[in-house]
Amino acid sequence: MNLAGLEAGGTKFVCAVGDEHGELSAQVRIPTTEPAETLGQVIAFFRDASRDTRLAALGIGCFGPIDLDPASTTFGHITLSPKHGWNQADVVGPLVRALGLPVELDTDVNGAALGEYRWGAARGFDSFVYLTVGTGIGGGALVGGRPLHGLLHPEMGHLLIERREDDDFPGTCPFHGTCFEGLAAGPAIEQRWGRKAETLPEEHPAWELEAHYLALGLVNLVCTLSPRRVILGGGVMSQTHLFPRVRERVRTLLNGYLRTPAILVDNEEFIVPPGLGHRAGVLGAIALAERAALARGA
Amino acid sequence: MNLAGLEAGGTKFVCAVGDEHGELSAQVRIPTTEPAETLGQVIAFFRDASRDTRLAALGIGCFGPIDLDPASTTFGHITLSPKHGWNQADVVGPLVRALGLPVELDTDVNGAALGEYRWGAARGFDSFVYLTVGTGIGGGALVGGRPLHGLLHPEMGHLLIERREDDDFPGTCPFHGTCFEGLAAGPAIEQRWGRKAETLPEEHPAWELEAHYLALGLVNLVCTLSPRRVILGGGVMSQTHLFPRVRERVRTLLNGYLRTPAILVDNEEFIVPPGLGHRAGVLGAIALAERAALARGA
Numbered sequence A, B: 001m002n003l004a005g006l007e008a009g010g011t012k013f014v015c016a017v018g019d020e021h022g023e024l025s026a027q028v029r030i031p032t033t034e035p036a037e038t039l040g041q042v043i044a045f046f047r048d049a050s051r052d053t054r055l056a057a058l059g060i061g062c063f064g065p066i067d068l069d070p071a072s073t074t075f076g077h078i079t080l081s082p083k084h085g086w087n088q089a090d091v092v093g094p095l096v097r098a099l100g101l102p103v104e105l106d107t108d109v110n111g112a113a114l115g116e117y118r119w120g121a122a123r124g125f126d127s128f129v130y131l132t133v134g135t136g137i138g139g140g141a142l143v144g145g146r147p148l149h150g151l152l153h154p155e156m157g158h159l160l161i162e163r164r165e166d167d168d169f170p171g172t173c174p175f176h177g178t179c180f181e182g183l184a185a186g187p188a189i190e191q192r193w194g195r196k197a198e199t200l201p202e203e204h205p206a207w208e209l210e211a212h213y214l215a216l217g218l219v220n221l222v223c224t225l226s227p228r229r230v231i232l233g234g235g236v237m238s239q240t241h242l243f244p245r246v247r248e249r250v251r252t253l254l255n256g257y258l259r260t261p262a263i264l265v266d267n268e269e270f271i272v273p274p275g276l277g278h279r280a281g282v283l284g285a286i287a288l289a290e291r292a293a294l295a296r297g298a
Helices: A035-052 A092-099 A109-120 A180-184 A186-193 A205-225 A242-254 A276-296 B036-054 B092-099 B108-119 B182-183 B186-193 B205-224 B244-256 B277-294
Strands: A001-010 A012-018 A024-031 A057-061 A103-106 A128-133 A137-143 A229-232 B003-010 B010-018 B024-031 B055-062 B103-107 B128-133 B136-142 B231-232
Touching: A001 A035, A001 A109, A001 A276, A012 A035, A024 A035, A035 A057, A035 A092, A035 A180, A035 B103, A057 A092, A057 A109, A092 A103, A092 A128, A092 B024, A092 B244, A103 A109, A103 A137, A103 A186, A103 A276, A109 A128, A109 A137, A109 A229, A109 A276, A128 A205, A137 A180, A137 A205, A180 A186, A180 A205, A186 A205, A205 A229, A205 A242, A205 B024, A205 B205, A229 A242, A276 B010, A276 B055, B003 B036, B003 B277, B010 B036, B024 B036, B024 B277, B036 B092, B055 B092, B055 B108, B092 B103, B103 B136, B103 B277, B108 B128, B108 B136, B108 B231, B108 B277, B128 B205, B136 B182, B182 B186, B182 B205, B186 B205, B205 B231, B205 B244, B231 B244
Parallel strands: A001 A057, A057 A103, A128 A229, B003 B055, B055 B103, B128 B231
Antiparallel strands: A001 A012, A012 A024, A128 A137, B003 B010, B010 B024, B128 B136
């Protein structure tokens, strides 16, 4: 089965052709410029790919906020974006009209979560959270094997957590200042300490504070969703020394509540890095395409 | 179809017989004393009820934390309770052995949520949150029409929210001090202001602070679950003046994010009281029984 996947991000669109085993046969990166230009290049890539092979479906994992309600007249449109040309832009419509493929759309992070469920660190875990910590914080989740949405889609980066007493950083979020993303995404680290996060040594107090904020966010996600596993990805988490710190801090903050060894004792298996690394996004889009194809009885 | 429902609470067990229309034909309240005594009275009630009529299944909405994993050797046991005799107590086993009925077990709050979905304020809303604010704070949710659980079950009362600057109350939670429940449940109001919550007049500053904390918790639940509706029940919410205050505070805290009229403009329909009032718990148990019966092809 040949599946088309599109990881639509704020800086680049990654197009790929893959199969139900998570093997990729072709891939291209397109810079995110204006919608017409970027989507035109996406269409050209998949038209070209479909000359050699029949594509069964298209999966799209898209940056948000995006309208995921199939009953809405603005299904597949970005709802709010500071990015030039993308506010209210229709991402899905032009692709459906040009390619004529069954489409499954979800957020980039729900897509990546699905990729991890299918071929990565969440195999066998039907309820889990996938959190990416980079230029922003985004979260996706599966509940009972299905990507989580409702009225809209999760916005886990905007959890309201408590700024620690010894931190006077005002936060970077234009809406909420010191929300989860405003305190703990990469730009917050950089602005708080006045240097790029990746240049801060392991023993710098930045990381202890970062682990605290990540743990605060995770405790809230765990108390709400009761996931079987939490996957932490994104550029900030390439600082792998954060993992043991976050695990320890989650234990400390829970303080003996949620009395299961998986969380309170051996949480090395509870809080883990992605199994697919940087390919979670594009493989997630392939996994979305697989769902679209299976729903059509392919 | 005759269905047996048990709302198992920390102070009382409510047993009822009802049907698939949410009509109750018999009901009894049993004080929660020791497990053997209380469960013995439950068994006696349902044995008596089954003399007149065939009971198709038993639904149990139980206080927690409780083990909901059907594969666990301690399925249906309370995992942690300060209540004499109930720590590690097996709630479900004795009932199954004595009554021989198919059983569906969930938390009291997931049960109540299911009751609201079936016959109350959540009819037609397949993804929503049910929060009860009383002597504690408990939360249940349906996601895609199914009660939410994962590794354990949600513990929404233990969300970690920020204590407001003008509040120096240390919180009531023995585990986390100033978590959501520690700051905003009935006992926190009473201890903070030195008098019973229900004696505080509407214009007392207690209520503005309470609305703030409830809104903080709700924003975190909304950012994680993206519910289509939020139902607020429990004794504290019998102060109905809290509803407009909480709705306004949620809008203020979100500050223009989650740009949907349902949340940002007309959130009278987004944050609502229970449709079943105090009967949500017992009708939820009947709704759980209905699921057990339908799963058995009744």
